[in-house]
């Protein structure tokens with residue numbers, strides 16, 4: 206437990222009906238009592254009505270005291286719900302600081318929860334993802350993390366690796382019992398099972414990333430085919446400039462929409478042509494090629510040869526005017542014809558998993574479990590070739606450490622710092 210008591214405004218900055226000021230640490234009750242007055246005293250986990258009097262301001266508030274360890278951070282926590290004016294919240298916070306609390310840093314409450322064993326690293330990531338969620342799929346994936354679903358899965362993996370290591374060491378300890386070959390085969394089978402389990406998790410990353418961060422859709426094509434008009438139709442407002450002149454868009458232009466609970470981030474690009482007007486257009490076209498490379502799906506609006514590993518969807522534009530059916534899906538950005546249908550086609554094509562299943566949502570989790578899987582594969586190769594059990598154990602311990610880092614057991618301080626720096630103040 207830390208010695209100091211931290212305080213912050215936990216609600217968003219600005220005007221609101223109610224705001225929350227949170228304090229955590231040994232002195233939080235004492236500090237709160239210097240400004241909070243009520244008929245009944247603060248009781249464990251009970252909402253108490255009273256007045257905050259800071260000397261310069263008064264407000265009617267509700268305060269709740271959560272004694273350690275039954276609190277978010279695991280320390281003594283007090284929450285004060287006051288009226289949501291920044292004048293009031295800042296005045297109360299300043300007073301709490303004068304009385305001995307310290308301004309909390311970004312994510313410091315959650316970091317304390319992590320350090321006090323109330324939350325693991327992947328659960329903490331779930332909480333920040335929940336706060337940042339821009340779509341239902343992101344919120345669902347985040348909740349699965351925050352509620353410990355990934356923690357359970359990785360614990361199954363670390364437990365199985367520990368068992369396997371113990372098994373192998375039994376072979377090591379009693380070689381005279383002629384266990385070696387039998388033991389090795391059994392161990393190999395177990396190792397393969399753990400590899401499969403790990404792989405089932407790493408396989409969810411593609412989908413989890415899209416659910417969490419959104420799907421990257423890029424519109425590409427030759428000048429004047431209607432790319433910017435299509436962007437505007439997809440996002441529902443005049444995001445990009447449209448003119449009848451070829452070469453209107455000179456830079457990438459981003460917008461977004463939500464379909465089926467998933468966020469789609471759309472990039473409109475400069476039309477590709479060899480006889481560009483000037484340096485700005487040339488650079489814009491280069492950006493079009495770069496955008497296409499980083500896409501999850503590219504909407505190709507004409508016969509442009511697009512080099513990308515992403516899904517491609519060939520589209521015929523201006524179908525209100527151009528009636529010649531060439532087999533491509535036809536839309537009109539101008540009249541809105543087939544725009545909803547196009548959104549559905551894109552949604553189906555990228556196949557984001559929006560169900561209740563646990564998904565890896567960030568590169569850190571994916572890297573850790575991939576490292577675990579690779580170390581397990583080396584261990585399996587060693588077992589197959591009957592190499593020294595001690596050498597196999599080295600790989601197993603590496604796999605254990607990699608899987609353990611998902612939830613923090615073996616994560617480096619740098620990684621932990623990186624995660625909590627993504628939080629806002631007050632969480």
Ligand SMILES: Nc1nc2c(ncn2[C@@H]2O[C@H](COP(=O)(O)OP(=O)(O)OP(=O)(O)O)[C@@H](O)[C@H]2O)c(=O)[nH]1
Nearest residue numbers: 428429430431432433434452453454476523538539
């Ligand atoms: N009739 C009709 N005209 C369209 C449609 N979409 C675009 N246009 C027209 O085609 C012209 C070019 O449209 P833009 O959306 O600017 O085309 P672009 O592909 O973004 O062009 P650049 O930015 O120059 O590469 C404009 O005059 C639009 O009004 C459509 O669906 N139907």
Ligand SMILES: [Mg+2]
Nearest residue numbers: 432433453454
């Ligand atoms: Mg354009």
